[in-house]
Amino acid sequence: NAGVTQTPKFRVLKTGQSMTLLCAQDMNHEYMYWYRQDPGMGLRLIHYSVGEGTTAKGEVPDGYNVSRLKKQNFLLGLESAAPSQTSVYFCASSYRTSGTQYNEQFFGPGTRLTVL
């Protein structure tokens, strides 16, 4: 099993350009998440999905959009990149068990994005 994979690993954008980050998981997990990691701030939740076709806003959703058309994929889009979106982006997934959804998350390797 590959676990959680992210594409691309690195990207440099100019201000105003758009791009899509792809996250894929092969563990049949129900829940998927996008985080950004900035120095001294830990991870902050951008958007999440509790199932195919559903998405919800996290802590810092502005400037991002997401889609989950297939259970195994979760896409993060930047429509008009800004320097403030320079960060490392992590995708994660977790599973549902009876009576709880507070299970641990499995993380991808991250995407390092620089916006000039």
Add this chain to the structure above:
Amino acid sequence: AQKVTQAQTEISVVEKEDVTLDCVYETRDTTYYLFWYKQPPSGELVFLIRRNSFDEQNEISGRYSWNFQKSTSSFNFTITASQVVDSAVYFCALSEAGTGGFKTIFGAGTRLFVKA
């Protein structure tokens, strides 16, 4: 509002020393989960432990141990006889029942350096 504070930004120890990483959390929920994750230099976050708010038993796993105290809202992590491979950034995280368990809040992380 939920909050996780890891006051130690960086810790440096010599191999075989014991080290404790502090985590203090704030929540209004009576039901919540606490987590520790490790981020080695490779960048990918790895789950270490989960503890729910109704279980204050301390946990030991090899050289790792966790001390959960609701009275002080703390969930501290101790590494006994540290090794160079323990060098990483460690994150404490909190999920509240009130947010459905999906909006996990991470602390800023503690970077641990273990010198040979």
